[in-house]
Amino acid sequence: MSEGTGDWAPADFEHHGRELLATIRQHFENVRDVPVARPYDAAELMSRLDGVMPEQGEEFSRVLADTWEKVVPDLVHWNHPAFHGYFSTCASFPGMLAETMTAALNVxxxxxxxxxxxxxxxxxxxxxxxxxxxxxxxxxxxxxxxxxxxxxxxxxxxxxxxxxxxxxxxxxxxxxxxxxxxxxxxxxxxxxxxxxxxxxxxxxxxxxxxxxxxxxxxxxxxxxxxxxxxxxxxxxxxxxxxxxxxxxxxxxxxxxxxxxxxxxxxxxxxxxxxxxxxxxxxxxxxxxxxxxxxxxxxxxxxxxxxxxxxxxxxxxxxxxxxxxxxxxxxxxxxxxxxxxxxxxxxxxxxxxxxFRALKLWWVMRSFGRSGLGSRLDHAMRLADDLRQLAAADADWQCPVPSRYPLVCLRYAPQGGAASDAQAVDVLNARIVKELNDSGEAFVSHSVIRDGYVIRVSLANIHTTGQDIEGLWALLNRTAKKCR
Ligand SMILES: Cc1ncc(COP(=O)(O)O)c(C=O)c1O
CATH class of the missing domain: 3.40.640.10 (Type I PLP-dependent aspartate aminotransferase-like (Major domain))
Known part of the structure; x- marks a missing residue:
C-alpha cells in the first residue's frame, strides 16, 4: 500500500472500537454526574474547536480524547435521564449498536x-x-x-x-x-x-x-x-x-x-x-x-x-x-x-x-412489544407522579391534563405575584433558564392560553422514580430562588 492511502486495518478498527465502547460505557455508568447542559460562551467555544485541518492523519486516541474534552462538555445531553426538553428523544443501547452496524454496512x-x-x-x-x-x-x-x-x-x-x-x-x-x-x-x-x-x-x-x-x-x-x-x-x-x-x-x-x-x-x-x-x-x-x-x-x-x-x-x-x-x-x-x-x-x-430499518429491528426485537409497552407505561406513570406532586402543592399549577408523558407546569406562588399573569410568565421563564443553567436537568417551555408553561417531557429509558423526585426538588429549589 502506498503512503497515505487505504483505511485502518480491521484489527485497528476493533481496537479503537473497544476504546470507544469503554468510553461510552463509562459515560453512562456515571451519567448522573454529567451536567445535562452548561452555560456557554459561543466565542470561546468556537475558538476552542477552531483550527486548521491537520495535514497528516492523527492518532485516533487523540481524536477521541479531544472529542470528550472539547466537544462533549458543551453538548446538550439529549440522551441523559434528566433531559426533559422539547419532545426528548432517547437512543437505547441496541439502537446505538445498530447505528454502528449500519455505518459498517453502509448500504x-x-x-x-x-x-x-x-x-x-x-x-x-x-x-x-x-x-x-x-x-x-x-x-x-x-x-x-x-x-x-x-x-x-x-x-x-x-x-x-x-x-x-x-x-x-x-x-x-x-x-x-x-x-x-x-x-x-x-x-x-x-x-x-x-x-x-x-x-x-x-x-x-x-x-x-x-x-x-x-x-x-x-x-x-x-x-x-x-x-x-x-x-x-x-x-x-x-x-x-x-x-x-x-x-x-x-x-x-x-x-x-x-x-x-x-x-x-x-x-x-x-x-x-x-x-x-x-x-x-x-x-x-x-x-x-x-x-x-x-x-x-x-x-x-x-x-x-x-x-x-x-x-x-x-x-x-x-x-x-x-x-x-x-x-x-x-x-x-x-x-x-x-x-x-x-x-x-x-x-x-x-x-x-x-439502512434506517436495522435500528428499528434491533430495538423492537431487543425489548419486544411488551417490553416497549411497559417502558412507555413507566414513563406515563412517572408523568402522573409529577402531576400529582404539582397538584398537591398550591404554588404550582398543571394547566392541561394529558395522558402522555409530557407535563406542563406553571409556578404561581401563593401570596406572591400569582394574580399578575405577566409577572408569573416572567418568573417561569427565569425558572427555566436558571434550572437549565444548573446542569442538573433540562426542560423547555411553551406559551399557551394559560400563559408561559414549563414543559417536562419524560422519554428517557433510564429515568427513574428517584430522578423524578430529584427533579421535583430541583424545580422547587429553583422556583424559590427565582421568586
Ligand atoms: C407534533 C409534532 N409534529 C412534527 C414534529 C416535527 O418532528 P421532526 O423533528 O421529526 O421533524 C414535531 C416535533 O417535535 C412535533 O411535536
Missing part, C-alpha cells in the same frame, strides 16, 4: 435491487410499527428523516390528488392554478406551515382552526371553514390533525374530523409524531385516538420508541398516491420487479437512503 436502499434485505426489512418494521400505532399494514409506507419531512411528503401527495390539473407538469402557478388550502389546528406543529411554504401553497392558505379548552381542534369550526372555502372556489387539499400536540400533547378528535373530510372528499393527514406510538400500551388501552382514519400518518419512533435519530415512519392508505407525485425514473435507475418488490425511491423525493 443504500434507494432501489429494491440495490439492497434487497434492507428494503425487505424496512417493509417488515413498517408493518410492526403500523400494528403498534393501529394503522392498516397494507398501506404504502417508508422510513424518512423526520416528521417534518413526512408531513411535507404527505401534503405533496395530497396536493396533487386534490388539484384537478397536472401539478407535476404545470407547477403551482400554471394557467389552471387554483387557491389550495390546508386546514390544521392553532396548536399544530410548525412543520405544516413549512410544508405549505415548500409546496408553493403559501402560508396564507394554511387555515388555523381554533382549538377548544383542552387544546383540541374544533370539528364544528373546521367544517365551517371548509364549506366557506369551497363556496369561494378554493380547493381544500388536506386537513392535518395532531395526536400529541407539541405544546401540551393534546389529541385532536379524529373521528368527527375524518367524517368531515369524508363529506368534502378531503385528505386527512394525521401527525401522530409524538402520540402515535403510545396506542398499544396498557395505560392508553382503549383511550387512544384511532389513527387508521387518516389517509396518511406519521409516527416518530425517534421520539418515543428509544430508537436513535433519525427514525420516522410515513404511511399512506391511498395506495399509489405517493408514487404518483414522487416517481421519476431516469434510465440509470431502472429496475425490473418481481414478487411484489418495489423501489422506496418512488415514494418520496429522496434517492439515496440509509
Amino acid at each position: 443504500n436502499s434507494m432501489l429494491w435491487k440495490t439492497s434487497p434485505s434492507a428494503s425487505a426489512l424496512e417493509h417488515v418494521v413498517l408493518g410492526w410499527l403500523a400494528e403498534l400505532a393501529g394503522y392498516p399494514g397494507e398501506s404504502d409506507g417508508l422510513l424518512v428523516g423526520g416528521a417534518s419531512l413526512a408531513t411535507l411528503y404527505a401534503l405533496g401527495a395530497a396536493r396533487d390528488a386534490a388539484l384537478t390539473y397536472d401539478v407535476r407538469e404545470e407547477g403551482m402557478g400554471g394557467p389552471h392554478a387554483k387557491v389550495a388550502r390546508i386546514y390544521t389546528s392553532d396548536q399544530a406543529h410548525s412543520s405544516v406551515e413549512k410544508a405549505a411554504i415548500t409546496l408553493g401553497i403559501g402560508l396564507r392558505n394554511v387555515v388555523k382552526i381554533p382549538s377548544d379548552d383542552q387544546y383540541r381542534m374544533r370539528p364544528d369550526l373546521l367544517e365551517e371553514a371548509i364549506a366557506r372555502d369551497v363556496a369561494a372556489g378554493c380547493v381544500p387539499v388536506a386537513v392535518v390533525a395532531t395526536v400529541g400536540t407539541t405544546s401540551v400533547a393534546a389529541a385532536d378528535p379524529l373521528q368527527p374530523i375524518s367524517e368531515i373530510c369524508g363529506r368534502f372528499g378531503v385528505w386527512l393527514h394525521v401527525d401522530a409524531a409524538y402520540g402515535g406510538l403510545f396506542a398499544f400500551t396498557s395505560r392508553m388501552s382503549g383511550a387512544a385516538e384511532n389513527v387508521s382514519v387518516g389517509d396518511s400518518l406519521v409516527v416518530n419512533p425517534q421520539k418515543t420508541l428509544f430508537v436513535p435519530l433519525d427514525s420516522t415512519a410515513l404511511y399512506c392508505k391511498r395506495r399509489g398516491t405517493l408514487a404518483n407525485t414522487y416517481r421519476l425514473v431516469p434510465e440509470y435507475l431502472t429496475s425490473v420487479h418481481t414478487g411484489g418488490t418495489f423501489d422506496f425511491m418512488d415514494l418520496s423525493p429522496q434517492l439515496g437512503r440509509g
